[in-house]
Amino acid sequence: MGAYWGPREESPADCARRTAEFLTLLASCDPLLAHWYKPARTRQEARKHPLMPPDLDMLTESFRRGANREKGGPAIEQLGFTFWFGNGGARGADVDLRITCGDHGGATPNSCVMTLPSSGADAERLITAPVLVDVLRSMAQAWDPDWAVATSWDHRAAMDETPRAGGFVGWVTYLPRCRGTVPPLPAPVRIEPVENRGTLIVLAPERLTAGNPEHVERGRRVGELLARAGMLEPVISR
Template identity: 30%
Template sequence: MTSRFFLGAYWDARRESADDCAVKVSRLLNGMATIDPALSHWFERGRSRKDALTRTVDYADPSRLQTLLLKGRNRYDEGGGVIDDLGFNLGLWNGAMDDDGEASLSVHCGSFNDRVGNNVLLDLPMQSRNLGDAKSAAALLALVAETWQPQWAGIMSKRAIVDRDFDADYPFVDWMVYVPRVINAAPSFATVIPLAGLGSIVVVQPEPPQGNDPEELRRIGQVEAVLSA
């Protein structure tokens, strides 16, 4: 990848227990490890890089993940009581020693507050063995869609969300996007990947977009038109 890309998945209020969320986080982390080595080791965030590297996360153990999710609950400023309807938060880092290999994961789940949604945000490494390939990236997007069943999810560049109008309430098209419905017709240059019973992934092009190419922007606009029809 030539610029920083991330995977974002978004959904509205959905009440889930810490145990339910922990099982899903475990499934997500185990699945990511099979897709790319850069996503196979995770650490709690710490006061420093050195401190974080002492906080290895065993993602095969949902009970450990549940503890971290409970630790990440929102609390009232006065009294410190838990704000139940805001759900749970978890932040992890992959321990990479250089910026190009660095990845981070943020999960906000179990919120049932009508004004505060849920999301999974995965900052992808700029250099990785597989994630510059559309097939592997789409497998990662499918894993997130199947695990969390969001209202939409996509892999997009941070440049794109600054340059174009980004609103987490609506599908944002850049490299690829998931929507929870069947897409029967798409432009000939795009690839549609059906997810049984869950919807479709639309891959705009085989390689990550550069962000300033008129032809790429034309393709993105055509896919946007299909999704908004």
Template identity: 35%
Template sequence: METYFAAAYWGPRRETVENCAVRAVTFLTALGQISEFFKEWRLQGRSRAEALRKRAIDEQSVDTLVSLFAKGRNKKDIGGGVIDELGYRASMWNGGDDRTASSLTMGCGMYSTIVGLSNAVVLQLPQQFDVQSEDGLRNVMSAFALAWEPDWAIVSSQSVRNRQVEQLPFLDRALYLDSKVTPPDDLKGSTLGEVLGHGMLFVQPFAAG
């Protein structure tokens, strides 16, 4: 069965852990208003049963998100010192079953200029999330764009993403582009874009039948 995800990406941007936490709270609040699937989050465990025994995260608490991000910092193999330029990272999931499960990984505050590295927030969408709903896609992209201010963000199937390794960014179900990012060739001159935050949003119309 096809799987879908939503994600946002941006280049080097040095930010404090507190600022990343504020962005995360804004993002999680917006997600919770979109769907019941995104209203409650837990720390991941070695098994679903173990994870469900963990208390739900207080996604409205900046202090809670600061703690999660701080614990997710990358450390050196020798000496254990923090690699400051790689920023902060936090992961969680919603406790759902095979049809409703969603996981979320947030990476923020990375300012390394090494090619191939980027800040990224990736949301695995539940199987029951309606990726054919244009309103739903707009709401998800709005949550990403306004909270994280990325260079670009997408909603895509995993299979399409796997075919687009050399062609980023791209449009599958939805695409957000910051105003400073050059649109891919198949979008240039398109009138389908709509203003969102500091950029433009493109949503692929669903063709019924």
């Protein structure tokens, strides 16, 4: 799952405020997403440093320390700030968040990327359309992205040989209002508004898989319709 947006100059404090809002929203999506911890050498050590409830001063300092810089040199502020942390789960059952915020150089997108467990009881509960919709809605509200998506790596690869952020359709896709008006889409595709910000597009109520030809064809068809409407331009054009 990931939200992506183009150049936007923001300070470490701005990034911290958005992160705090996002973590607060996530906590209501699923119990597994209600606990987050600062990075540490071991999971046991990380659990001594919780990020919930969010502490703006601590988050601000974490982003400040995550400034891009040449080794031993000053921060390159136009490249923004990065903070990577997790929920402290066991290997293979954990959830990681990597946030890059404040990049206004335009070389790469800003992003908030979440990796989910691939198997087990938590994965079965999390990887469902209702939960993914809730998480993507939270990303849209906190980060105001140019595009966001929830899908598998295999499905992403099936959509395009070289898929780029903003240029393809996943299981659940978010498009902001500034990209235009979503055209009529074939059933059983569902659309949901996100306040006055944009639209969520859900390709299938059941789990979407790249091994299902119908799912792949539906994703390509919806992608064609959205591209024709001018709504699937890459977040970063180069």
